[in-house]
Amino acid sequence: MLFAQDKNEKDIKYYQIQHINSGNIFLKKGNDFNALLSFHSVLGYNFDKNPMTEYEIYARKKIDSLFPIYQKKEKEKWKGKWKLQQLQNFEYNYEYIEFKDSLVLFYKIEDAFKPCRIENLKFANYNDLDTLNFYNSLEFKNNEIWEFTFEVINGEKRLKVYLLRDENKVYRTLLDERGLFRDEQKRKKALEEEILTYYVFDQNQ
Incomplete structure (x- = not known):
């Protein structure tokens, strides 16, 4: 993610798909936190704030649904x-x-x-x-x-x-x-x- 600006569009698409697949696998296993990290990684490539791709839109929706769930768990720990x-x-x-x-x-x-x-x-x-x-x-x-x-x-x-x-x-x-x-x-x-x-x-x- 830290060197995403050096990657071409094809590479970025590949890595975004990989992160999405990982996120969905973690979701099936009930691991909300690692799923959240994976979907967050999808958005880390959009450094110049261009319009979001279909993969970024998909990841953002997943993040928005996971955020309240994970943060509720954090609040209970605190x-x-x-x-x-x-x-x-x-x-x-x-x-x-x-x-x-x-x-x-x-x-x-x-x-x-x-x-x-x-x-x-x-x-x-x-x-x-x-x-x-x-x-x-x-x-x-x-x-x-x-x-x-x-x-x-x-x-x-x-x-x-x-x-x-x-x-x-x-x-x-x-x-x-x-x-x-x-x-x-x-x-x-x-x-x-x-x-x-x-x-x-x-x-x-």
Whole structure:
């Protein structure tokens, strides 16, 4: 996808069909997430924003139908209160973040019971040119877009948090290539030493 501008129309058509076929196979297997990634890849070739091809129109319809399903699953994973565990490369230091059905509440360390900031739980609009963050980001009323990534590490529920776009609508990128190690053991060790800000699920809530 990153070099799609160098491919000719025949190549692009071939790869788009391959991604569509993969997406439909994943759908049959009930793997909504990988299906979403495959259909998203179809749209990654349209860098100059030309009118969408029949394949891109097809993929976009699939994405629009999958988005609510997958994001509903993400919301369920996020639900509850999360305590700050590691603060890196992030200017906010909220001690707790709490997810409810339609709200995101932020708490300072001084008062873990009274939120200092309340936002609507609103997913950011889909961006077909965003190859990295397109399904798990929330947009707040001050224009900020925050990315939330749920994972389980050694049985511990974690929520990685990253400010993807600031209030001036300036996008940010954190380059951390630890996941690119070919050696499985080296990659595992590197990822365990992650530098991203993350929260852990608060068992005492």
